[in-house]
Amino acid sequence: MNPTSTMPTESKSSSRYTILDRETPRLKTILGRWESLLAMLFVVVFVANSIALPHFLDLVNLLDGTQNFSEKALIALPMALLIICREIDISVAGTLALSSVAMGLAKGAGFPAESLPVVALATGTACGFLNGVLVTRFALPSIVVTIGTVSLYRGLASVVLGDKAFTGYPQLMADWGQGYFFGIVPREFVVLLVCAALFAVLLHTTRWGRRIYAIGNNPEAARFSGIAVDRYRLALFMLTGAMAGLAAFLLTGRIGSTRPNIATGWELEVITMVILGGVSIAGGAGTIAGVMLAVLTMGTVTYGLSLANIPGIYMTIVVGVLLLVTIALPKLLRMRHARGA
Amino acid sequence: MSILKQREPLLAAMVVLLVVAVGLRAPAFLSAGSLANLVTDSTLLVMLALTQMLVIVTRGVDLSVASNLALSGMVAAMLGAHAPGLPLPLIVLAAVAVGLALGVVNGWLIGYLELPPIVVTLGTMSVYRGAVFVLSGGAWVSAHQMPAGFIAFPLDRLLGLPHLVWIAAATLAVMAWIARSTRFGRDLYAIGNAPQCAGYIGIPSHKRLPGTYALSGAVAGLCGYLWVARYAVAYTEIAYGFEFTVIAACVIGGVSIGGGVGTVLGAMLGALFLTVIGNALPVLQVSPFWQSALTGLVILVAVLINARGAGRRSRQILPLHGTGAPTERSAA
Numbered sequence: 241m242n243p244t245s246t247m248p249t250e251s252k253s254s255s256r257y258t259i260l261d262r263e264t265p266r267l268k269t270i271l272g273r274w275e276s277l278l279a280m281l282f283v284v285v286f287v288a289n290s291i292a293l294p295h296f297l298d299l300v301n302l303l304d305g306t307q308n309f310s311e312k313a314l315i316a317l318p319m320a321l322l323i324i325c326r327e328i329d330i331s332v333a334g335t336l337a338l339s340s341v342a343m344g345l346a347k348g349a350g351f352p353a354e355s356l357p358v359v360a361l362a363t364g365t366a367c368g369f370l371n372g373v374l375v376t377r378f379a380l381p382s383i384v385v386t387i388g389t390v391s392l393y394r395g396l397a398s399v400v401l402g403d404k405a406f407t408g409y410p411q412l413m414a415d416w417g418q419g420y421f422f423g424i425v426p427r428e429f430v431v432l433l434v435c436a437a438l439f440a441v442l443l444h445t446t447r448w449g450r451r452i453y454a455i456g457n458n459p460e461a462a463r464f465s466g467i468a469v470d471r472y473r474l475a476l477f478m479l480t481g482a483m484a485g486l487a488a489f490l491l492t493g494r495i496g497s498t499r500p501n502i503a504t505g506w507e508l509e510v511i512t513m514v515i516l517g518g519v520s521i522a523g524g525a526g527t528i529a530g531v532m533l534a535v536l537t538m539g540t541v542t543y544g545l546s547l548a549n550i551p552g553i554y555m556t557i558v559v560g561v562l563l564l565v566t567i568a569l570p571k572l573l574r575m576r577h578a579r580g581a
Numbered sequence: 582m583s584i585l586k587q588r589e590p591l592l593a594a595m596v597v598l599l600v601v602a603v604g605l606r607a608p609a610f611l612s613a614g615s616l617a618n619l620v621t622d623s624t625l626l627v628m629l630a631l632t633q634m635l636v637i638v639t640r641g642v643d644l645s646v647a648s649n650l651a652l653s654g655m656v657a658a659m660l661g662a663h664a665p666g667l668p669l670p671l672i673v674l675a676a677v678a679v680g681l682a683l684g685v686v687n688g689w690l691i692g693y694l695e696l697p698p699i700v701v702t703l704g705t706m707s708v709y710r711g712a713v714f715v716l717s718g719g720a721w722v723s724a725h726q727m728p729a730g731f732i733a734f735p736l737d738r739l740l741g742l743p744h745l746v747w748i749a750a751a752t753l754a755v756m757a758w759i760a761r762s763t764r765f766g767r768d769l770y771a772i773g774n775a776p777q778c779a780g781y782i783g784i785p786s787h788k789r790l791p792g793t794y795a796l797s798g799a800v801a802g803l804c805g806y807l808w809v810a811r812y813a814v815a816y817t818e819i820a821y822g823f824e825f826t827v828i829a830a831c832v833i834g835g836v837s838i839g840g841g842v843g844t845v846l847g848a849m850l851g852a853l854f855l856t857v858i859g860n861a862l863p864v865l866q867v868s869p870f871w872q873s874a875l876t877g878l879v880i881l882v883a884v885l886i887n888a889r890g891a892g893r894r895s896r897q898i899l900p901l902h903g904t905g906a907p908t909e910r911s912a913a
Contacts (some may be wrong), residue, residue: 330825374881374885378885378888379888380884380885380888381838381839383642383699383838384832384838384880384884385881385884387825387828387829387832387880388829388832388877388878388880388881388884389877389881390825390877391825391829391873391874391876391877391880392873392874392877392878392881393877394873394874394877395870395871395872395873395874395875395876395877396874398870398873398874399868399870399871399874401870402868402870504822505821505822508644508703508706508707511703512703512704512707515700515703521697521699521700522697551714551719553710553711553714553719553817554711554714554715555711556707556708556710556711557707557708557711557712557715559707560703560704560705560706560707560708560711561704561708563700563703563704563707564690564701564704564705564708567696567697567700567701567704568690568694568696571694571695571696572694575694
């Protein structure tokens, strides 16, 4: 059987159903996209803030405000890939704490300042590697594994720290954590934008990224079609760890110390960012653009609240309600639609 | 031999072994008072782990229990502080009602709107925690503001045992009954094992799930009062991060996060195990900072042990040729 001669005729005979690679975009579908809704929400929040708060539209302040979320967003990027891939990593904040402690230890041991980011990245990657090995090698659910490792990592960090804190980090770290490019754009924000661009390219234009979607949609089918699913999972866990290490480097540089309570509760904030960004918790769907829009929206709300002198904990309510409304509203509308029809 | 293969006897043996091992190093740990303390300390975790188990059995998870506990506890504490004349049962009832209401919100979102439990409870967790702050204005309610009877109740003794232990034992009995002998409980296992099949045979999961989360909420509310009264203080951050301890207790107890598997006894033993570790460290004069790291290790070891043999192998989608296939199938 010669495939080149038979295949075309076969496909021609079965072409009663034309399957387009991509639906032709219509205005309604474009507007109905999660990213468009988020973009509108972002604009609404931004405009509302600028009207309500006189000092909101100050470029210097606005750019400074990005530091509040840059580190979290850095972790949200690989987390989005993980969740698209049907996995999750609860241990990111623990990884961050341990990486920060590792830097403190390395600094105490007389490592040069330039090696500290390497130490942080290596620690983070090692933590991610352990998660990934447990998930892939032993076929354990990632949520259980990372609930275990978050205690482990944070516990180890607090064992090393005790009730002390590491301080006196070299200037290099403060430069990256608190410094600016062109005297106005925080370096952290630039790092975030660069990373976001890299992740977007990786996820949306490479074979690697397409395979992540394939795994998330159906891991077994992906495996049967020859994708080394476990290798991808392991790589993603290590990537998440590495990004948590990078976030540890920036955060430690920004606050200038490592304390036991560093980044507590971040795992849930990071996951909230990702979910709000339209990444499906069931896997297989989501975009980096959505995650970044969610990050910016949450950042704007936080910044506005802090300008209005509202305690940070109100922010948790706003974020929680935002999360619930954004996932419940489409469902409610659809149910009403179904009932009406 | 077969008894050793079951999870619960093994886990019970581990708990006993751990207690004895610690006792050998520090005999004070084995004194009646210390062991009674251990049981009392474990009660709240046991109760929360039991309802969490039911939730996890349905393939869900309730991350909002700790926030729910904090909010119900704060309501109870403020009622106690502002209306000292209020009879205690009414306060407890109020705490349970608040917890129940919060649980019903979760249940409605998850059961009727069919939203993913992890996302819903992640959201309500933040909202409930924030609500504690809004309600209390960020202030603490401390021991001297609460009525004496309010604080004393959990540790007051009835027939030689603290009320806490009685309440936990009652919860244990009720949960065991629900999980084993009621249609509601059996339905939960069916939903967890195969949600679609459960639907086909007529199990109304949109009614069962709200019930489960409501139960989880009500018990969290009860624990809220008990927590606040026991530690005689209420503030925004009480039980912060406790949801993970509760889930950890379930995981150690052999409750499968994939749903459909879990026993009341296992969840209780898991909670007991974690409490033993927590209480043993100070006795052994190990730095308390080790507790979290050890807990993490225990969770990992427990899931590794639980997963042994039950690993999800890649499924056979094409029939095997030869004689081996039918027997293997019946074994699985």
